[in-house]
Amino acid sequence: MALIALGVTGGIGAYKAVEVARGLQKRGHDVVAVMTHSATKFVGAVTFEAITRRRVITDQFETGANSDIEHIALASTIDLLIVAPATANVIGKLANGIADDFLSTLYTATRAPVLLAPAMNTNMFAHEAVRKNLDTLAARGVRFVEPGEGYLACGWIGKGRLAEPDEIVAAADVILRPASPLRGQKVLVTAGPTYEDFDPVRFIGNRSSGKMGYAVAAEAVRRGANVTLISGPTSLEPPAAREVVQVRTAAEMHRAVMSRAGQMDVVIMAAAVADYAPQRAPQKVQKGADTLTLVLHKTPDILGDLGHRRLSSAKGPVLVGFAAETENLLARAAEKRAKKHVDLIIANDVARSDAGFDVDTNAVIVIGPDGSEPLPLQSKARIASDILDRVERVLAAHGSRTDQGTSQVRG
Ligand code: C5P
Numbered sequence: 001m002a003l004i005a006l007g008v009t010g011g012i013g014a015y016k017a018v019e020v021a022r023g024l025q026k027r028g029h030d031v032v033a034v035m036t037h038s039a040t041k042f043v044g045a046v047t048f049e050a051i052t053r054r055r056v057i058t059d060q061f062e063t064g065a066n067s068d069i070e071h072i073a074l075a076s077t078i079d080l081l082i083v084a085p086a087t088a089n090v091i092g093k094l095a096n097g098i099a100d101d102f103l104s105t106l107y108t109a110t111r112a113p114v115l116l117a118p119a120m121n122t123n124m125f126a127h128e129a130v131r132k133n134l135d136t137l138a139a140r141g142v143r144f145v146e147p148g149e150g151y152l153a154c155g156w157i158g159k160g161r162l163a164e165p166d167e168i169v170a171a172a173d174v175i176l177r178p179a180s181p182l183r184g185q186k187v188l189v190t191a192g193p194t195y196e197d198f199d200p201v202r203f204i205g206n207r208s209s210g211k212m213g214y215a216v217a218a219e220a221v222r223r224g225a226n227v228t229l230i231s232g233p234t235s236l237e238p239p240a241a242r243e244v245v246q247v248r249t250a251a252e253m254h255r256a257v258m259s260r261a262g263q264m265d266v267v268i269m270a271a272a273v274a275d276y277a278p279q280r281a282p283q284k285v286q287k288g289a290d291t292l293t294l295v296l297h298k299t300p301d302i303l304g305d306l307g308h309r310r311l312s313s314a315k316g317p318v319l320v321g322f323a324a325e326t327e328n329l330l331a332r333a334a335e336k337r338a339k340k341h342v343d344l345i346i347a348n349d350v351a352r353s354d355a356g357f358d359v360d361t362n363a364v365i366v367i368g369p370d371g372s373e374p375l376p377l378q379s380k381a382r383i384a385s386d387i388l389d390r391v392e393r394v395l396a397a398h399g400s401r402t403d404q405g406t407s408q409v410r411g
Contacts (some may be wrong), residue, residue: 002027002176005074005110007083007088007103008048010038013162015121017084018043022053022389023169024082029176032057032074034103057102075109079092082172083107083117084145085162088130093131094142110355113175117145117168122158145171174222183224188264188317189217189241190257190271190302192232194250198278198294199285206272209358210234211323212348213270215384217241220268223388228264230256232271248275250299255303259308261317266391268320269303270346272357305342318394319345320387326351330365330372337367343394344368346387368389369397 004024008017021031033048034057045056057074064260083090083103090103094116099105107114116137124130125147138144145163152160191213195203210231217229218239227241230253238244247253250273261267276296285292303321319342323333326349333347347365350356354377355363363377368390375386 001030002079003032003077004080004082004172005032005034005078005106006048006052007034007036007081007086007090007106008039008043009036009083009085009087009103010042011085011119011162012042013041013085014042016044016162016165018047018051019165020082020084020168021048023165024172025051027169029172030054032078034058034106036101036103038087057104068265072109075106075112078110078112080113080115080175081107081110082115082117082168082173084115084117084168086116088118088120088124088133091118091130091133091137092249092386095136114142115145115168115171115175116142117147117163119147119162119177120158120160121152121154122160125160126257143171143175180223180225180388181395182220182266182388185225185265185358185395186228186263187217187220187225187266187268187403188228188230188257188260189213189220189268190230190232190253190273191217192234193272194232194253194274194299195248196247196250196274196299197280198280199283201284203280204274204294204296205233206274207357208232208272208324210236210271211358212362212380212383213268214239214389215380216268216270219381219384219388220266225266228260230260230271232273250277250302254300254302254305258305261306264317266318266320266395267303267306267355268387268391270322272322272324273302274299275301301340303342304340311341318343318391318398320346320391322346322348324348324350324356330367333365333367334372338365343398344387344390347372368394 006021008014024031031052032054042244045058048056092362093104094107099108145168148161149159150161165310192210193206193208195205197203210269214236218226221239227240228243230245245256247256263330278296308310321342323336323345325332329347329349333345345367348356354361362380362383364375366373
């Protein structure tokens with residue numbers, strides 16, 4: 001739990017700061033609201049007081065409240081200073097060291113990390129003076145949550161609307177989270193289905209949407225990993241990975257993964273790769289007889305190949321596979337973990353309507369060296385985070401085993 005000073009300045013988005021305070025509290029943080037004089041024209045201090053259950057600081061020179069020099073006392077105890085919304089005026093003051101009220105004085109006095117969520121009219125946000133002040137603050141290590149685009153309170157349409165409270169809370173979380181062991185690690189994630197063409201217009205595919213794999217890739221990016229995402233056909237927007245490779249077939253995915261796996265620290269195979277593929281006819285198959293027989297050939301088992309390759313070398317990436325099953329989930333998943341020689345298997349019951357393919361939630365069982373652990377139904381983003389917590393543990397154990405050169409045999 002952290003102590004966070006939430007600076008609220010005089011922009012129309014000030015009402016959203018109430019939700020930011022609530023969001024931070026829901027994550028277990030303690031919040032002190034610091035309002036500028038003009039912020040109190042938009043939202044009453046009493047609102048923040050009721051939410052934070054603390055006195056709201058609105059004045060630099062309030063008598064009787066505290067015999068300490070309050071901005072110095074608070075400056076040395078907070079873990080983070082957030083300013084949301086941050087107006088052009090306050091950004092200008094912070095960039096130039098002007099300390100003429102509690103918030104600007106707190107900024108100059110604290111050594112805690114600072115997160116600003118600018119919000120203003122589009123032209124103000126684009127103004128050279130504001131850009132220069134933002135650059136100055138960024139060069140000093142201040143972090144930002146970019147304003148959104150859309151309809152602004154002033155009637156304009158453009159960039160300048162305060163970011164959503166959820167985004168601001170998530171950005172605060174990233175700053176407060178202890179450095180992840182995945183930071184700087186090379187992580188390859190596969191996602192989505194593969195399509196196996198049997199003529200130029202038809203293919204055999206599966207119902208994977210790619211949402212689980214994309215959530216894992218996004219969470220790895222959030223933890224500071226160097227992510228390579230190898231994706232089958234999906235309609236999803238990829239996260240800010242270092243490399244995104246689009247593939248179609250199991251054979252293409254096999255080539256894309258095998259040529260990169262040697263440089264990876266972690267490989268997570270969340271893709272639903274076809275196990276069998278047809279021959280591709282050069283021209284469209286014509287309608288004729290009552291039945292049509294397609295002959296399917298086994299595709300290369302990418303994860304299995306990686307597992308076997310790792311068996312014969314002293315070092316190799318941490319390997320994570322998914323087992324999508326409709327029956328005998330645990331037994332089949334455990335069997336896959338042993339057969340493919342991987343560290344973790346994420347067993348996924350895809351017969352459920354609220355988990356598995358093409359929904360935003362999932363419930364899985366993680367099978368690892370220490371047995372199995374169920375992760376209950378929650379968003380795919382949270383499941384991704386829980387999976388990566390387990391990957392971090394394996395990575396730590398893996399690192400120490402390979403340092404001793406004894407990583408050849410895995411559970
Ligand atoms: O053997 P099965 O396909 O059920 O195993 C599932 C796991 O193996 C998943 O992690 C999937 O991405 C991976 N896989 C693979 N190559 C295949 C088929 C599946 O790497 N050809």
